[in-house]
Amino acid sequence: MDNSLFPIIYGAAFFILLWQAFRVMGKGFNAAQQTTRSQAIKSNSKGDRTGLITVHPELLDQEGRITDEELLTVRFSGDNEPPQSAETPAE
Secondary structure: OHHHHHHHHHHHHHHHHHHHHHHHHHHHHHHHHHHHHHHHHHHHHHOOOOOOOOOOHHHEOOOOOEOOOOOOOOOOOOOOOOOOOOOOOOO
């Protein structure tokens, strides 16, 4: 009797847990879509996620204005663009 009842209980538990898993995943997908939708509306209406213009502090001078100095840039190996040299190749 126990041997014939075990597969039925096991199968029922499996399908209940499977159904609950799909419900939880569905709620997660709905929440992600609502978040994406609300972020798209915010970004289109304000232009920035905070609604303010964000400037890195390194770009500001002593008075808090954006600097006009030349900026130091760093190129890491593996970039897609070929490096630009200051010298022109001799032909």
